[in-house]
Amino acid sequence: MTPDDENDADRHFAATLAHGIDILLAYRPGEVLLGNRDFVQRTGLSKSTVARLTHTLVVLGYLRHEPSLGKYRLGAPVLAPAYPLLASMQIRQVARPLMERLAGEVGGAVSLGVRDRTQMIYVETSRSTDDLVVTPDIGAALPMLTTAIGKAWLCRVPAALRDPVLNRLRLEDADAFRRAEPRLAQARRELETKGYCSNRAEWRHDVFAFAVPLCRRVDSQWFVVNCGVRAPPGAFDAIQRAVGPRLVTMAHALESRLGLHETTGL
Structure with a gap:
């Protein structure tokens, strides 16, 4: 059964609402304008359905129509639902000074992320400089199977939470999943032996x-702390020795500040 089949079997599932959200989620980092044809290709919805949804989203302000281009920009109201969530995350305020210190020590970027469906989303980030190969920001999305943060989440969470996500990843791209399986098994061993x-x-x-x-x-x-640095050729082992243990120490310090090692932690 595919995820869509599961949704169809749920009589409480509001498909129109879900499709509208899929339109808003169709934008990728760096993209400013998308047209109805783009939405059709990325969501699998019909042209008529996309046309109705984009019209409705424009009326509500979630999309801004550019008539001369026949395309749409995201509107400011898209940001509004995220603010209460971010503001309520006490962990961001607790983690920020620890993240800033580590980013300065290793000359990279340190981020805090959670899962969103089959990807990871940054909810806080600190960087030592803007002169980085990848400049992470709050809201940035990363794939799960080919990133450290995604593999760490998959290696930590209980099977009841992990297995449905793995199944969705398999259904989305069977070839990519097959290629990633050995690396995921290696990541589990790495987490057990090195802590990251x-x-x-x-x-x-x-x-x-x-x-x-x-x-x-x-x-x-389930939160994951991530650290990214430049990748000079042949330097992985040295960077791993310099960054990995420091990140583990930072994560343990964050856990202590949050009281996670106490029986009545958050």
């Missing part, structure tokens, strides 16, 4: 990354 998962330029050829999942949930979510 690594990404040896798998997602981007110019970035090494390391990630540590927190030991327990915070506000019902």
Whole structure:
């Protein structure tokens, strides 16, 4: 059964609402304008359905229509639902000084992320400089199978939460899932022995990354701390020794500040 089949079997599922959200989620980093043809290709919806949804989203302000181009920009109201969520995440305020310190020590970017369907989303980030190969920002989305942060989440969470996500990833791209399976098994061993998962330029050829999942949930979510640095040729082992243990230490400090090692932690 596919995810769409599961939704069709749920009589409480509002398909029109879900399709409208899919339109808003069709934008990728760096993209400003998309047209109805783009939405059709990325969502699999019919032309007529997309036309109705984009019209409605324009009326509500979530999209801004550019008549001369026949395309749409995201509107400011898209930001409004995110603010209450971010403002309520106490972990961001607690983690920020620790993240800033580590980013300065390793000359990279340190981020805090959670899962969104089959990807990871940054909810906080600190960087030592803007002169980075990848400049992460709040709201940036990363794939799960080819990033350290995604593998760390998959290696930490309980099977009841992990297995449905793995199934969706398999259905989305069976070939990519098959290629990633050995690396995921390696990531589990790495987390057990070193306390972190690594990404040896798998997602981007110019970035090494390391990630540590927190030991327990915070506000019902599993958070992961991630650190990305430039990837000079042949330098992975040295960077791993310099960054990996520091990230583990930072994650443990964050857990202590949050009281996660106490029986009545968050």
